Amino acid sequence: MLESVSWVEKNFNETPDAIFIFRDDQLLVSNHAAQTLQADYELSTAYITKLMNSVVRQQHSDTNDCFNCVVLDMAKTAIPFTLPVKNGHPLSFFLVYSELDTAQNVYSLTLKSNDLMQRVDQLAQQRKLVQYVNRAHEEERKRLSQDLHDSIAQGVYSSIMGVRHLETTVSQADPEAFARQTKLIESQLYATLQEIKGMALDIRPSVLDSFGLSAALKALAKRLEENTGIDITVVARDTAELKLSEDVQTVLYRIAQEAMTNAIKHAEANEINLFLVAHEHEISLEVIDDGSGFDVKQHVSFNGHSLGLLNMNERVKSLHGTFQIKSEKGSGTTVTATFPIA
Amino acid sequence: MGDEKLAKNIAYHDLVRMIYQQEDFDFVGVALQDDTSWRKIHWRYAAGNTSQRFRKIILRSGIGIAGLVIRTGEPFAENDLAHHQYAGYMSQPITMIEHLTSAVAIPIFDQNQLVIGVLLAGYRHQQTITAHSGHVLQEYLQRFQ
Numbered sequence: 001m002l003e004s005v006s007w008v009e010k011n012f013n014e015t016p017d018a019i020f021i022f023r024d025d026q027l028l029v030s031n032h033a034a035q036t037l038q039a040d041y042e043l044s045t046a047y048i049t050k051l052m053n054s055v056v057r058q059q060h061s062d063t064n065d066c067f068n069c070v071v072l073d074m075a076k077t078a079i080p081f082t083l084p085v086k087n088g089h090p091l092s093f094f095l096v097y098s099e100l101d102t103a104q105n106v107y108s109l110t111l112k113s114n115d116l117m118q119r120v121d122q123l124a125q126q127r128k129l130v131q132y133v134n135r136a137h138e139e140e141r142k143r144l145s146q147d148l149h150d151s152i153a154q155g156v157y158s159s160i161m162g163v164r165h166l167e168t169t170v171s172q173a174d175p176e177a178f179a180r181q182t183k184l185i186e187s188q189l190y191a192t193l194q195e196i197k198g199m200a201l202d203i204r205p206s207v208l209d210s211f212g213l214s215a216a217l218k219a220l221a222k223r224l225e226e227n228t229g230i231d232i233t234v235v236a237r238d239t240a241e242l243k244l245s246e247d248v249q250t251v252l253y254r255i256a257q258e259a260m261t262n263a264i265k266h267a268e269a270n271e272i273n274l275f276l277v278a279h280e281h282e283i284s285l286e287v288i289d290d291g292s293g294f295d296v297k298q299h300v301s302f303n304g305h306s307l308g309l310l311n312m313n314e315r316v317k318s319l320h321g322t323f324q325i326k327s328e329k330g331s332g333t334t335v336t337a338t339f340p341i342a
Numbered sequence: 343m344g345d346e347k348l349a350k351n352i353a354y355h356d357l358v359r360m361i362y363q364q365e366d367f368d369f370v371g372v373a374l375q376d377d378t379s380w381r382k383i384h385w386r387y388a389a390g391n392t393s394q395r396f397r398k399i400i401l402r403s404g405i406g407i408a409g410l411v412i413r414t415g416e417p418f419a420e421n422d423l424a425h426h427q428y429a430g431y432m433s434q435p436i437t438m439i440e441h442l443t444s445a446v447a448i449p450i451f452d453q454n455q456l457v458i459g460v461l462l463a464g465y466r467h468q469q470t471i472t473a474h475s476g477h478v479l480q481e482y483l484q485r486f487q
Contacts (some may be wrong), residue, residue: 151402154413155413158413180454180455180456183456184456187375187381187456190381191381191413194381194382195402198402225398226398226399226400227399227400227402227435228398228399228435228438228439229395229396229397229398229399229435229436229439230395230398231395231398270393270395
């Protein structure tokens with residue numbers, strides 16, 4: 001028994017969160033982390049008890065909307081708290097209040113490091129992102145397989161049927177039917193060829209490798225325009241001489257693709273303008289649509305829809321670029337990405 | 343443009359306009375396949391259209407309404423376009439651009455019985471397409487040819 005008490009005590013002392021236990025306003029016990037905090041940053045216990053008391057009292061008062069509600073009973077009271085540091089970055093914490101003994105008014109205050117919690121959030125976000133990327137991969141494969149099956153396999157199949165039919169026209173010695181049939185097969189094969197080329201372009205634009213970013217963006221815009229009827233204008237300035245790394249080119253291309261697909265699918269845009277402009281030390285890509293727009297703040301945290309944007313952001317950041325989305329309900333969306341260039 | 347081609351042009355134009363005026367469809371359009379080697383399919387004639395965006399579309403054979411009709415030579419009718427297998431801009435641009443909720447489409451054949459295009463008619467306000475709608479289009483097309 002005595003041994004286990006010493007273990008508990010050891011754990012209490014070594015936990016990274018600073019824990020204070022009070023009776024009324026008197027400090028009873030505090031752990032190592034709390035003592036260091038007090039010593040290093042002149043943290044006054046009177047201040048945190050006062051802070052906490054006012055919040056707790058406010059939450060337990062009749063005027064509070066949530067008085068007696070279940071959620072409040074279940075949730076521990078936590079308030080954000082910043083500790084000023086001389087000649088340094090202020091530390092931010094969450095102050096968590098938990099009652100230990102109501103009769104004697106004994107309670108503990110725990111200072112949880114905000115940085116740590118943010119890191120946990122970031123990890124969760126990362127995990128969601130990985131999940132999203134995987135799902136997007138799978139979706140892409142599904143789409144490709146469907147396209148292969150519906151369009152190309154069907155095209156080849158009807159050409160085979162056409163050739164079979166050709167044999168009967170030969171055996172019936174009907175030159176007119178023969179000519180008609182060859183024309184039909186030719187047209188089917190042409191359509192299939194066109195479809196294959198289109199799919200190849202969708203998967204990875206060969207234009208990007210051979211003719212550069214602006215040509216690839218123009219080809220992409222043309223294809224989307226053909227598929228949707230939306231006006232897409234591409235303006236590329238001073239980019240001909242530019243030597244961009246393959247990574248940057250690919251990311252810019254994918255951002256343009258994602259931004260335009262978003263505008264078409266979700267925003268019901270009528271017009272999209274795309275600007276690729278090289279400045280002295282940076283290259284910027286801007287995709288502007290006149291669609292329905294959305295509330296950016298709502299989409300910054302994760303809610304399922306915004307992961308595409310988050311993914312773009314991550315890709316840009318990994319190449320030292322900046323990424324920005326400006327949008328308002330009813331007034332379109334502007335997606336901007338810039339990368340430094342030598 | 344040769345006289346014959348011009349005459350054909352006017353004839354198609356009159357056809358879609360006539361169907362639009364005499365029937366209660368909200369949109370009537372004709373897509374034709376080029377006779378150049380690439381055989382691209384464009385929407386050429388329309389009545390009841392809300393914009394000129396349809397002219398920009400190049401159809402994909404085998405995908406979407408017109409694509410299916412041209413590939414198979416079979417008529418097509420759908421009353422719930424929003425939830426169709428190929429719903430979405432990429433595969434059904436005409437229904438998206440013109441906000442169609444239901445549509446019927448029949449193939450147009452040339453004198454050699456080759457599919458050269460599609461005649462499509464549709465509604466914007468949930469009216470239903472019936473087997474009769476297809477027959478109506480077929481009758482117009484027969485009189486036209």
